[in-house]
Amino acid sequence: MMDLGSLDLRRVKHSRPQLQQVQTSELLSGVDVRYGENTPSLPSSTSDAATVTRWATPPSRFRTPERSHENLEDSIEAPLIRASDWEASHQRYNSNMVRFDEQQIRSMEAKASGRPRRMSDQVEDESPPTPNNDDTPFIRFAIDQLTRDEEARREARRTQQLEQGQQPTNSQSSEEYPVERIIPDENRYIPQRPTRAELALIRKHRSTPGPGRLFGFNATPPLSTPPTEDEGRVPITAPPPARSPPNGKDAEIFIPTLPSPNAKRHSELKFLPTILRPLSLLAIITLCLMMTAAIMFCAIYSNYHDGLYSWDSGVSGGRYFIFGFLPQILGAFIFLYVQYLMGAITRIMPYVLMAMEDAEPRTNALFLEAFPRHMLWPRWDGPMMIDIGVSCLWLSIFTIPLQGCLFSVVLVDGNWKWTAVQGIAWTLVAIYISMCMGLVLIGAFFFRRTTGLLWDPRSLADLISLLPRSNSLRDYPGTETMKSKQEIRVKLADRSDRLGYWRTPSPTQGIFYSIGETGAPTRRYTLEGGKAERKVSSGSGLPDLEESRSSLHDTATRFRYIPWFLRDTFVVLWSVTAFFLLLALIIVSFLPSTAIRHGFKPLVVADPNGSGYSAANFLYSFIPSLIGMMLYLLFQPIDMAFRKLQPWAELSKPDGSPAVKSLLLDYPASLPIQSTITALGNGHFRVAWFSLVSLLFIILPILAGGMFFPLTITSGEVRMLPNLPSFYICLAFLIIYFLTLLLTIPKRRTMHLPHSVDSLAEIISFVHSSNILDDAAFSAPRSKIDLVTRLVSASSHFKGEGVKYAFGVGLGRGGKESLGIERLERRGGDHVMIMG
Numbered sequence: 001m002m003d004l005g006s007l008d009l010r011r012v013k014h015s016r017p018q019l020q021q022v023q024t025s026e027l028l029s030g031v032d033v034r035y036g037e038n039t040p041s042l043p044s045s046t047s048d049a050a051t052v053t054r055w056a057t058p059p060s061r062f063r064t065p066e067r068s069h070e071n072l073e074d075s076i077e078a079p080l081i082r083a084s085d086w087e088a089s090h091q092r093y094n095s096n097m098v099r100f101d102e103q104q105i106r107s108m109e110a111k112a113s114g115r116p117r118r119m120s121d122q123v124e125d126e127s128p129p130t131p132n133n134d135d136t137p138f139i140r141f142a143i144d145q146l147t148r149d150e151e152a153r154r155e156a157r158r159t160q161q162l163e164q165g166q167q168p169t170n171s172q173s174s175e176e177y178p179v180e181r182i183i184p185d186e187n188r189y190i191p192q193r194p195t196r197a198e199l200a201l202i203r204k205h206r207s208t209p210g211p212g213r214l215f216g217f218n219a220t221p222p223l224s225t226p227p228t229e230d231e232g233r234v235p236i237t238a239p240p241p242a243r244s245p246p247n248g249k250d251a252e253i254f255i256p257t258l259p260s261p262n263a264k265r266h267s268e269l270k271f272l273p274t275i276l277r278p279l280s281l282l283a284i285i286t287l288c289l290m291m292t293a294a295i296m297f298c299a300i301y302s303n304y305h306d307g308l309y310s311w312d313s314g315v316s317g318g319r320y321f322i323f324g325f326l327p328q329i330l331g332a333f334i335f336l337y338v339q340y341l342m343g344a345i346t347r348i349m350p351y352v353l354m355a356m357e358d359a360e361p362r363t364n365a366l367f368l369e370a371f372p373r374h375m376l377w378p379r380w381d382g383p384m385m386i387d388i389g390v391s392c393l394w395l396s397i398f399t400i401p402l403q404g405c406l407f408s409v410v411l412v413d414g415n416w417k418w419t420a421v422q423g424i425a426w427t428l429v430a431i432y433i434s435m436c437m438g439l440v441l442i443g444a445f446f447f448r449r450t451t452g453l454l455w456d457p458r459s460l461a462d463l464i465s466l467l468p469r470s471n472s473l474r475d476y477p478g479t480e481t482m483k484s485k486q487e488i489r490v491k492l493a494d495r496s497d498r499l500g501y502w503r504t505p506s507p508t509q510g511i512f513y514s515i516g517e518t519g520a521p522t523r524r525y526t527l528e529g530g531k532a533e534r535k536v537s538s539g540s541g542l543p544d545l546e547e548s549r550s551s552l553h554d555t556a557t558r559f560r561y562i563p564w565f566l567r568d569t570f571v572v573l574w575s576v577t578a579f580f581l582l583l584a585l586i587i588v589s590f591l592p593s594t595a596i597r598h599g600f601k602p603l604v605v606a607d608p609n610g611s612g613y614s615a616a617n618f619l620y621s622f623i624p625s626l627i628g629m630m631l632y633l634l635f636q637p638i639d640m641a642f643r644k645l646q647p648w649a650e651l652s653k654p655d656g657s658p659a660v661k662s663l664l665l666d667y668p669a670s671l672p673i674q675s676t677i678t679a680l681g682n683g684h685f686r687v688a689w690f691s692l693v694s695l696l697f698i699i700l701p702i703l704a705g706g707m708f709f710p711l712t713i714t715s716g717e718v719r720m721l722p723n724l725p726s727f728y729i730c731l732a733f734l735i736i737y738f739l740t741l742l743l744t745i746p747k748r749r750t751m752h753l754p755h756s757v758d759s760l761a762e763i764i765s766f767v768h769s770s771n772i773l774d775d776a777a778f779s780a781p782r783s784k785i786d787l788v789t790r791l792v793s794a795s796s797h798f799k800g801e802g803v804k805y806a807f808g809v810g811l812g813r814g815g816k817e818s819l820g821i822e823r824l825e826r827r828g829g830d831h832v833m834i835m836g
Helices: 065-070 072-077 083-092 102-114 136-146 148-163 196-204 211-217 278-305 318-324 326-354 384-404 422-446 460-464 485-492 542-553 568-590 615-651 672-682 685-696 699-704 724-742 760-764 784-793
Strands: 007-010 018-021 407-412 415-420 498-503 512-516 525-528 531-534 708-712 718-722 804-811 817-823
Touching (some): 278 415, 278 422, 384 699, 415 422, 460 784, 542 817, 615 708
Antiparallel strands (some): 525 531
16 A cells, blocks of 8 residues: 555646645654544544544536546636645644654654665555555545546436426435545645745736636536435535626627517517618619600700701790700709718618628628718728619719700701700710619618618617617727727727627526627737737727826817818818809909900800710810819718707707707708708707708709800800809809808807717717616617607606706716716716816
8 A cells, every 4th residue: 555645636737636746744654544433542642533524525616527628727727725725724624633643653764764775665655555454445535536527417417306306316326335535635734835936836826717707617507415314424515606687797698689570579670761762762763764765865866857956045045944954953853862862871871781690791880981971982881782882873973064065056957956965965874874773783782681770860869779788888988088980990999799689698688679799798819929918909908098087077188079171270261262262253254354244255166066066065064063063062061060060069068958959860861951940940040051051052063054055146256155044043152152151160169079970989989888878768769759759758857847968077887987978967966067
C-alpha cells in the first residue's frame, strides 16, 4: 500500500484525478490512519475519536470527466489555492481532524532514515502493507472518481422523478456499499504556507465565474440532493436557483417569432404608405405610358404630315399656350407625383431593411437617411432593386426642361407649322419608359413584402413607440453628445437591429413588437497582443463617457449642429447673392436700351432643320427651364430642414410643448398643401409658408421653358421675343424666392442640436435613456389612432393641462443624466434643464 502522507489528491484542469507531490514536514503512514471504531485514543493530542462523515456531493457541484471538458473555461479561472483561506481552514477543521502519535511517527522516521535507499524506493511505497487495515475505502474512492458520470446521471434521473411526483426507481447507488469513504477535502490536512510564486498564481486566477455566468453556460437548474433514509447522515441540499427578474438575462434574450396567421391580436407587418401601394404605382405607370404615347404620336405624326398645326398667333394666345406651356404642366404633375413617391421610399426604407431576414442589409438600416433631402443626384444606399428604380425615377428632373423645347416651327410650303422635335421627343420617350421600368422594379420589391410596419412612421412618436421593449439601447449612452453620424456609427459598431415581433424565454412574457437584436446583445472581441480583448469602440470608453457627461451642460455642445446651408454665414450668403442677381435681372430687363420686351439676338443659329431642331429654340427654352428646375430643387432641402427641425424647436422652448405640436408633427411626410394647412393650425407660420412656396416654385421651370421663342420681326431680323405674362410671373416668383430666403435668418437658435437627426440612430440617441419610454402612452399601441389618442388624451397630474415634453438634460432611465426628450412635471421626478 502506498504512503499517503507524501501524496495529495488535488482538483486539476483535466478529466481525471492527478496526483501531485506535496512538500510536508511530517511523514504520515497509512498505519496511523484510523476511521470510526478502529481509531485509537490519542493521549497526546485529543481524547475524542475522529468523527467519520459520509461525503455527499451536491448535484450542482458534480464534477465528472464529461463536465470537466464542458467547464474547462471555468476551471481555468478557479484558483487552485486561496491564500485567504489558509489560516481559516486550519482553525475551522482542527476539531474533526485526524491526529497521529508523535512518538510513533518519530520512531518510524528513524527506521526509514537508517534504511539504505535504493532506486526502486523512489517509485515503490516506503511503508509496507499494514495488517488489519482495510483498504476498501481507498479502492472505493478511486472507483467513485472513475464513475462520476454514471452517478451524476443517476442523481439527475432521481431528481426528475421526484419533481414529477413519481417514486424513484430502486437502482443500486454508490451509497449502498457498507464502507466508509475517504472525504476528498483539501482541508483534512495542514498545508504549508504558499510561496511567493503560488501567491502570484492566486492573484492571476482570482476571478471566479459567478452563478449568473455559470447559469449562462448551462441553463438547466441545479439538481437537488436525493432524499435518504439514513438518519446518521445529513443530506446536503443545493440552494434553489434564484428567479430571474423581469428585466434580467432571460428578458434580454430576444427570439424572432411570427404570430399565428389566425391571431387577430397581432397584425401582419406589411403596411405600405398609400402612394407605394399597387394601385398608386399602377396609376403613375399609366400616366407615364400615356405621356409616352402622346409624345410618340406627336413625333410620328409630325414626321409623316410635315407638322402638327399651323402657326398664326405669335408668342401669345391659346395655341402658343398649348405648344409652349402645356407639355411642361403635364410633365410637372408626373414629376411631383414621382418626387413624393421617392420621399415615401426614403421614409420607410430603414424600417423595411430592419424587417429583412438577412442580417447584412440590416447593418446599415439605422444610418440611412430617413428624410428626403433633394433630387440633385440619385442616392445609392439601399437594396439594388430600389437603387436602380430610384435612379430611373431621378431622370424625371429632365422631363420639364426637355418638354419646354419639345415643339418648334418649320416652314412648309411657305407656311410655318408647329412640329415635334424628333431628337427631343424620342429622348423623352426613353426617359418615361425608364421611369416605368423603375416603377415596376419598385412595385416588385414591395409586393407582398414584410415591411415591419404596422402604420406609416411619419413622426417622432411613431419611432419612440418602437423602443420601450428594445434590448438594443445599451450601446447608446454617450451618443447624444457626439458630433456626427460617423462617430455614432463607430460607437454602435456592426449592428443588425431587427424590427418585428419578438418573444423571450420567459413564459410570462408574450409576443411583442419592437426594434431589437436577435438573441442577447453580442460582445465583440478583437486580438491585441495575441490575446482576445473585448472590442471597445471609439467613443465608448470610460474617458469618453465621462467627457460626454461633462458636455451635457455645455451650451457649445447643445447648440453645435444645424444644417450647413442654414448656418449664419451661408444664410447671409444666399440672401446677398439672390439680392444682387435679382437686382441685375430687373435692371437689365427694364432699362430702355436692354428692355426685355424688345427681345434680343439669339447669337446662335435660329433656323430649324428638317427634324424641327432649332439651336436658338433649344438654348433659350431648355437652359432657362433647367435653371428654374435647379432653383426649385435647391429650395427643397431648406423647406425639408424647417419641417424636420420644427418638432425639436418646439421641444427646446423653456415651457416645453404638447405632443400635438412636437412629437406628433409629421411635416416631412405630409404633402405641401397638407403641411401648410397643418402648420397654420399649429401656429408654425414659417413652416406653412415654406411648404407652400416650395410647391409654387415648380412654376419657375414650367414658365421658363416657354418664355422665349425665335421670331422674325418686320425688319427681317431674327430675335428671341419673350412671352411677357410668363416673364412677369417668373420675375414675381424670383422676388418671392429672395424674400423667402430672408425668412431663414431669424429665430434659428432653437433649431440647433448636438448633431443631426437625419437617421434613426441619430434620433434614437436622444431618446434611448428617456423616461418617456416607460410611459403608458408608448406602451404597445395597437395602431396610429391608438397612439395619437393616448398622447392627446393624457393630462397633467398637477394643473389639468396637456402634458408637455421638452428637450433637455434630466435623469434618465438608468438614474444618470442624459440629454434627450423628457416629459415635464413628472411626479416624483427631477426637473428637466432646458438650455436656451
